[in-house]
Amino acid sequence: MISTSLRSFIAPFWQLPAGGPRCRQCGGVICVPVNTFSEGQGAPGRASTAVAVSAFDVARVRGLYPALGDGWIHFDPQAGAQIPGAVSSAVANAFRGFVSNPYGVYAAAAHTRSIVQAARVAVADLVGGKPEGVVLGPSREQLLNSLAESLSARLGLGSEIVLCRLDDDANQSPWLRVADRGGGRVRWVEADIETGEVPAWQFAELAGPSTSVIAVPYASSTIGTVIDVAAAAEAAHRVGALLVVDATSAAPYELLDIERLGADVLLVSANRWGGPQVAAMAFRDPSLFGRLRAVNPDRSLTGPERFELGEHQYAMLAGLIASIDHLAGLDESSVGTRRDRLEQSMFGLRQYQQRLLFYLLNSLASAPQVAIIGRAERRVPTVSFTMPGVPAAKAAKRLADNGVCALSNVPSRYFAGLGVPEYGGAVTVGLAPYSTPYDVDQLVRALASLG
Incomplete structure (x- = not known):
């Protein structure tokens, strides 16, 4: 009572x-x-x-x-x-409507390519980013593993990675693995024992000339604590480090804005807000792709495709688009662009x-x-x-x-x-x-x- x-x-x-x-x-x-x-x-x-x-x-x-x-x-x-009904319907309709890979010159292939592009645009609307900076994948674990492997050459002996104790294993294990393999040092941002809050001063104290990556959650998936990402961004950019933010646990509750947060890389997973098992990794500055080692061995690829392995689950991408439209329509009276809604x-x-x-x-x-x-x-x-x-x-x-x-x-x-x-x-x-x-x-x- x-x-x-x-x-x-x-x-x-x-x-x-x-x-x-x-x-x-x-x-x-x-x-x-x-x-x-x-x-x-x-x-x-x-x-x-x-x-x-x-x-x-x-x-x-x-x-x-x-x-x-x-x-x-x-x-x-x-x-x-x-799962909202609109999402399951979108997936079912996609399976019925096309089964092609995107590489042909016929109509079904063109439709598949349009689904992939529409998914990038939808994620960009969700995070306040640019479609050309959106990498799509089956899970955040796979995307983070790819990112860590791409950066592994920079994370060797003498380098440092700053991780947060409150984060999920998905944004810890890839960095711990490459640091262990290359001899890099891992430093930890701790949460207060009583309140569960993460004192922001730790980011400035732990980030130094040797720091290559700071990886933090936007919010804890267990106790809900919201991290001061702006403080982490300031510390990372002061020393030239890359800030990777896993926003998976915040995306169902907070409108994301990658520019305002100052994150260099932002991850979301659609199943957390009622979408299919699809994840996305948004780069604030798409030109960063050209400065990172590609994960896909096909050297003819450019932009986000350099970090996407194998075929997409194209029907799932249709569900991803529908799930973001669903979020935009929670307020039936919302108007304007999808971002406005x-x-x-x-x-x-x-x-x-x-x-x-x-x-x-x-x-x-x-x-x-x-x-x-x-x-x-x-x-x-x-x-x-x-x-x-x-x-x-x-x-x-x-x-x-x-x-x-x-x-x-x-x-x-x-x-x-x-x-x-x-x-x-x-x-x-x-x-x-x-x-x-x-x-x-x-x-x-x-x-x-x-x-």
């Missing part, structure tokens, strides 16, 4: 507009304040643009996800968000999810035996917690028995450093556009049954 003061805080948020549609599960249309984008890291849009948004209609949004009809409550978007839709989504995150955190804090890990001031709606005396796997099983999907024992060097595995591990939950207060209530009720 939540306190009276908490109820009074969220009451205006959950209030329905007069005559608005009501949902039996979530209570209806959720109102968010009309506001402008704030300045700062990752603030979407242009600094001078005020964006007004309508109420976030979670009931309408839930109707865009056919899989929600199974009755399960999904708090596991880190393992892959539910992404601004409006992502802002409305963020306002809704920040309120829902507040409700989630306070509900978990009131549940028996739940200890939340980290309390960063700026975060995305991802939360991990332990239950002293209750193994995380057991808690996740109890949740599943009650129709709630959550993750347990997610691999994390940060958790290992805290000793979380020795205390039974952690349960990780995350919000998605289809999450509701009802979902939070069901999560907490199931956890309370373990008390």
